[in-house]
Amino acid sequence: xxxxxxxxxxxxxxxxxxxxxxxxxxxxxxxxxxxxxxxxxxxxxxxxxxxxxxxxxxxxxxxxxxxxxxxxxxxxxxxxxxxxxxxxxxxxxxxxxxxxxxxxxxxxxxxxxxxxxxxxxxxxxxxxxxxxxxxxxxxxxxxxxxxxxxxxxxxxxxxxxxxxxxxxxxxxxxxxxxxxxxxxxxxxxxxxxxxxxxxxxxxxxxxxxxxxxxxxxxxxxxxxxxxxxxxxxxxxxxxxxxxxxxxxxxxxxxxxxxxxxxxxxxxxxxxxxxxxxxxxxxxxxxxxxxxxxxxxxxxxxxxxxxxxxxxxxxxxxxxxxxxxxxxxxxxxxxxxxxxxxxxxxxxxxxxxxxxxxxxxxxxxxxxxxxxxxxxxxxxxxxxxxxxxxxxxxxxxxxxxxxxxxxxxxxxxxxxxxxxxxxxxxxxxxxxxxxxxxxxxxxxxxxxxxxxxxxxxxxxxxxxxxxxxxxxxxxxxxxxxxxxxxxxxxxxxxxxxxxxxxxxxxxxxx
Numbered sequence: 001x002x003x004x005x006x007x008x009x010x011x012x013x014x015x016x017x018x019x020x021x022x023x024x025x026x027x028x029x030x031x032x033x034x035x036x037x038x039x040x041x042x043x044x045x046x047x048x049x050x051x052x053x054x055x056x057x058x059x060x061x062x063x064x065x066x067x068x069x070x071x072x073x074x075x076x077x078x079x080x081x082x083x084x085x086x087x088x089x090x091x092x093x094x095x096x097x098x099x100x101x102x103x104x105x106x107x108x109x110x111x112x113x114x115x116x117x118x119x120x121x122x123x124x125x126x127x128x129x130x131x132x133x134x135x136x137x138x139x140x141x142x143x144x145x146x147x148x149x150x151x152x153x154x155x156x157x158x159x160x161x162x163x164x165x166x167x168x169x170x171x172x173x174x175x176x177x178x179x180x181x182x183x184x185x186x187x188x189x190x191x192x193x194x195x196x197x198x199x200x201x202x203x204x205x206x207x208x209x210x211x212x213x214x215x216x217x218x219x220x221x222x223x224x225x226x227x228x229x230x231x232x233x234x235x236x237x238x239x240x241x242x243x244x245x246x247x248x249x250x251x252x253x254x255x256x257x258x259x260x261x262x263x264x265x266x267x268x269x270x271x272x273x274x275x276x277x278x279x280x281x282x283x284x285x286x287x288x289x290x291x292x293x294x295x296x297x298x299x300x301x302x303x304x305x306x307x308x309x310x311x312x313x314x315x316x317x318x319x320x321x322x323x324x325x326x327x328x329x330x331x332x333x334x335x336x337x338x339x340x341x342x343x344x345x346x347x348x349x350x351x352x353x354x355x356x357x358x359x360x361x362x363x364x365x366x367x368x369x370x371x372x373x374x375x376x377x378x379x380x381x382x383x384x385x386x387x388x389x390x391x392x393x394x395x396x397x398x399x400x401x402x403x404x405x406x407x408x409x410x411x412x413x414x415x416x417x418x419x420x421x422x423x424x425x426x427x428x429x430x431x432x433x434x435x436x437x438x439x440x441x442x443x444x445x446x447x448x449x450x451x452x453x454x455x456x457x458x459x460x461x462x463x464x465x466x467x468x469x470x471x472x473x474x475x476x477x478x479x480x481x482x483x484x485x486x487x488x489x490x491x492x493x494x495x496x497x498x499x500x501x502x503x504x505x506x507x508x509x
Contacts (some may be wrong), residue, residue, distance in 0.1 A: 027382055028357050029217070029320040030114075031311060032224040035300050036076065036126050036231040037340065039329035040349045042297065049250060049290060051297040052243050055305035056351065059324060063355025064400050065364045070348040070411055070424055071328040072372040072393075075340045077129040078414070079327040079371065084109045084128070084136065086375035086391035089414040090471040096416055097129065098478035101136045102496045108387035110375055112139035114222040117384035122212050125205040126226035130157035133487045133494060144208045146201065151492035154483070158201070159228045160185060165196040166235055173292070174285045187276070187338065188233035189292025197237045202227045206303040210310040217316070220382070225307065229300040230330075234292030236299035241291065243298050249287045251333060253448055258335050261452040263437030274336025290332055321356035321381060325371055334448070343422040343431045343439075344449055348413050359400045367406040368425045369396060370413075410469035418474035423466045430454075430466040438463065 042053040044060040045067060073079030073089060081094040085107045089095040092104055100107065111121045124144035128134040132154025135143060145151050150158055160166060171181050172190025181188070197203055209225040229236065259267050259274070280286045304324070311317055331337040331346040340347045352369065358381055372393035379386060380397040399406035413422040419434040429449065431439040438454040440463055453459045479498050481487070486498050 026319060027118075027220045029220050029316050030119075030222045030378065030382065031213075031307065031320055031322045032222065033304060033307065033322065033324045034125075034127055034224070034226040035304075035324075035326045035351070036226070036228050037328065037330045038230055038297060038300065038326035038351060039332075039346065040351060041294070042301075042351050044353075045351065049252065049294060051294045051301070053297060053301040055301045055308055056324065056353065059304075059308060059322060059355050060353050060364075061362050063322070063353055063359050063361065063363075064403065066352040066354075066369050067364050068366050068368045068426060069325075069350050069352030070368065070370050070413060071326075071350050072370055072413070074328060074342065074347050074413065074415055076126075076327055077134070078416070080128050082372050083325075083327075083374060084111070085389065086110070086372060086387065086393060087389060088372065088392055088412060088471070090412070090418070090421070090474045091392065093475040093478035095414065095418065095477050097481075099134065099481055099496055100478070101138070102481060102498075103478040107389050109136050109139065110378070111136070111222065111224065113375075113379065113384045113387055114382070115139040115141075117382060118219060119382070120217055120219050120221040121224075122209075122221060123224045124208055124226070125202070126157055126228050126231075127224050128226075130159070130228065132156040132483055133481075133496060137493065144205065146204055148492070152489060154487055154489060154494045157228060160201075160233060160235070164201055165192045165199050166233075167191055172233075172235075174283050174288065175280065185233035187280075187289060188235070189289060189295075190233075190235055191238035191241045191295075192235055194237045194239050200237075202229050202300070202303055206306050209307055213307065213310040213314045213316065221316075227300050227303055229303075230293055230296030234289075234296045236296045240295040240298040240302070244291055244294055246287065246291055249291050249294070251286050251290060254333055255448070255450045258450060261455075262439065263433060263435075265435055265437060266433060266439075270336055273338075276338045277333045277336050280333070280338075286333060289338075293330070293332065319357055321354065321359065323374065323378075324351060324353040325374070326350040326352075327371075341416065343413060343415055343420070343429075345429065345443065345447070348422065348424065354396075354400055358397070360403050363403045365399060365403050365406045366426065367399070367408040368411050369394075370411040410466065412469065412471070414471075414474075418477065421470055423469045425466075428462060428466060430463060432467070432470065440466075 040047045041051045042056050044057040071079050072082035077097045078089045078094050081100040094100045115121050120141050122142050123140050135155045145155050167190030173188050175187040259270050328340050329347050329349045334346050373396050376391045376393050376395040377397050380395045408426045410423050410425050417434040423430045429441045429443050439452045440454040441449040486496050
């Protein structure tokens with residue numbers, strides 16, 4: 001190189017240093033994994049009973065494990081509506097089984113933001129509510145539905161429909177034995193033959209997602225996979241039941257008079273609900289029911305392991321963010337309840353794990369976060385165009401990169417009735433019901449929420465401060481849609497129409 005060219009190179013380097021001239025790296029892919037009704041019994045959260053979940057534990061060991069994460073809705077539909085719209089039920093009116101994209105077609109769902117950001121978008125399984133008509137069809141390059149018939153009847157999940165393996169005899173659990181099950185499969189558990197694992201619908205969805213990870217992708221991808229497990233019925237291959245010694249399964253701690261200090265209305269409701277727990281006690285079946293749930297947690301973990309193994313072996317391993325979440329927790333007799341729908345810890349506390357580029361390695365963060373934080377976090381990490389609606393969560397991007405930046409805050413959990421909610425932080429859980437009654441728990445000294453402090457005058461200032469974090473107003477509940485009357489099928493697509501004589505029109509693109 002002659003002196004002139006050498007001088008020119010030096011001059012150009014002075015004005016364009018390597019640190020500023022380098023092209024930005026490729027945007028990360030996202031593997032977005034949902035599980036259903038999974039509480040915080042996974043191994044890496046340390047609660048008891050403790051499920052055997054080696055794959056989720058390994059994911060947490062190489063990423064950020066949020067140990068104080070809470071759902072955005074108290075059961076499937078409102079939680080998932082909040083996650084995909086970035087707005088709470090108090091804003092959208094999706095408190096129960098309302099369909100957010102019917103009442104609010106203007107809201108840009110998460111997958112559409114990825115699509116508009118140049119991502120390929122793939123989905124499968126329980127990402128939205130599981131009945132027909134709940135999958136938001138917009139924005140997907142491909143949404144896997146396992147049969148043509150399902151596509152023609154509104155894309156229901158149909159995890160336990162004709163052709164799916166179920167335990168025999170049926171019903172299987174002692175709770176339902178001798179009954180004719182017509183209205184659902186609540187508190188059903190039992191083992192499926194191991195040789196039929198590949199026929200199970202969650203396994204089929206996992207295998208489809210693995211095939212997507214094995215493909216070459218020219219653009220970044222958003223691959224969202226929702227597993228039905230461990231939602232009831234707790235049916236899974238026998239080998240996952242065999243992981244547990246029934247004699248060593250211990251129930252969570254119970255308090256005999258746990259309902260005594262609750263407000264009158266909720267005490268009456270939960271006293272009636274506690275008859276389920278009482279029947280399990282009479283049948284000596286509490287530990288047996290918990291066994292079914294733990295087995296299905298391990299089954300879900302094994303499916304997650306298939307995805308993580310496929311990702312590790314793929315060319316996308318170093319540039320894919322993994323996000324793992326459960327839509328809400330689950331009671332197993334605590335406060336006399338079996339299920340969700342409450343504003344207590346057992347419903348709200350969920351697994352929430354991130355790993356991949358831009359995420360710290362092997363860190364636990366105990367500051368309070370919400371599942372509604374996912375949308376703004378992914379907007380930041382993936383450089384997505386901001387949606388037109390305001391996002392009510394907080395981006396966790398800075399804390400994921402540097403956990404020292406995590407700051408505790410009050411998070412909201414709306415209930416199923418406007419005006420009912422919980423405000424949660426590291427120290428307190430404040431519950432306000434729609435009739436004005438209240439509960440307050442110091443969750444640091446009383447993690448089981450056994451002593452309601454709300455009636456005590458010395459806590460009035462704490463309650464007043466927490467109430468300031470509540471919404472100033474609550475949206476009216478959205479349209480009540482009836483699947484038999486209002487869900488219209490158009491080939492392999494569908495649309496909702498609440499009018500008496502719905503017009504014939506094509507679904508919106």
